[in-house]
Amino acid sequence: MQQPLSDIAVDPRHVQADDSFHVVFCVDDRYFRCMGATIASILEHNPQRHFAFHVMATKVSDFNRERFESLSSRPGVRTCIHLLDPLMFERFEPYTRSSYYSSAIFTRLVIPDVLKSYTDRVLYLDADILCIGSVDSLAALDLQHDIVAVVPDAKATTERRVAALKLQHPRYFNSGMLYINIPRWLEARISQQTIDAFLENGERFRFPDQDALNLVLDGRARFIDIRWNYLYGLVGDLEGNRPALAIKPGDATFIHFAGSVKPWGAWCEHDSVRLFERYHAQSAWSDQPLDMQPQNYKEARMHSRFLWARGKRLESLVWYARYLKMRRRR
Structure with a gap:
């Protein structure tokens, strides 16, 4: 029998009332290194603020637990790690088995239930985000009448x-950042409605949990400035031989x-790699190297394209041959 979201237990030993700004990540062991840089970037730009960092996962290695x-x-x-029963997400596997996504992406739906005894406001972030400024104005945002x-x-x-999705309101959000009013979210039963929407229509969703959340929150989410989730795709820069990070101050x-290329992929030689290195060097995972070469056949193919755009034709052909070899082996 699957565990209802509302039955998730909270360990009272970790519940403390304070003025911390709560931030939560939903990651597996592969992404702790990346998350470490995200946390380091937040701390560097907010030295006077108190933070409570939460991680939700179905399994965490001793190595990553100690570092975190x-x-x-x-x-x-x-810090607090919340281990979740993987059986909670079994119901989603038929819909995600043939896609790029795993059923673990639905971990973020349990955030309000797990953290309701810790705080009434929480910021969810994907682990491929870097902070380059103060969160003060976000923390001061009045969410009293808003769900998220x-x-x-x-x-x-x-x-x-x-x-x-045939949304009634012509707005669609990226779910890599969610600033959640926990009581309002729970009152509106957003998590259960999102699960129901996915189980009913999941086969036609391009971005599984994100599409479901947008469908459920159509007309009910508060849209704020893009500075709080500034989407930056590296592929376009690299295919156009533009290695500079094109973001204006503010x-x-x-x-x-x-996008599909991340700043911890040092092989891409984009300026974002140096930005990531700056925060990675301050993180608890600083001794773990960046990806110096493509890690799979898809990255190998992209690397070949990027090298060609930079005029490095011979290197590009070498990597294309490696891509073909890696693809045959998969």
């Missing part, structure tokens, strides 16, 4: 998904590298 919990030795920082604050997705994505507080 070591952050609590810093003044004003608390979100940021609009790219214009082209919005137009396609609004049409595909345009972004959270940069979300939401």
Whole structure:
């Protein structure tokens, strides 16, 4: 029998009332290194603020647990790992088995139930986000009458998904950042409605949980400035041989590298790699190297394209041959 979201237990030993700004991540062991840089970037730009960092996962290695919990030795920082029963997500597997996504993406739907005894406001972030400014104005945002604050997705994505989902309001958000009013979310039963929407229509969703959330929150989410989830795709820059990070001062507080190339892929040689290195060096995972070469056949193919755009034709052909070899082996 599947565990209802409302039955999730909270460990009272960790519940403390304080003035911390709560931030939560939903990651597996592969993304702790990346999340570490996200946390380091937040701490660097907000030295006077108290933070409580939460991680939700179905499994965490001892190595990553120790590294994450070591952050609590810093003044004003608390950490908490919430282990979830993987059986909770079995119901989604038929819909995600043949896609890029795993059923673990639905972990974020349990955030309000798990954290309701910790705080009434929580910021969810994807682990491919870097902070380059203060969160003070976001923390001061009055959410009293709002379920969640979100940021609009790219214009082209919005137009396609609004049409595909037949949304009543022509707005569509990227779920990599959600600033949640926990009591209002729970009162409106957003998580259960999202699950119901996915189980009913999941086969036609392009972005599984994001599409479901947009369908359920159609007309009920508060849209805020794009600086709080500034979407930045590296592929376009690299295919156009533009290695510079093209963000004007003040345009972004959270940069979300939401595309298929990430700034921890040092092989791409984009300026975002140096930005990631800056925060990675301050993180608890600083001894773990960046990806110096493509990690799979898809990255190998992209690397070949990027090298060709830079005029490195021989290297490009070498990597294309590696891509073909890696693809045959998969």
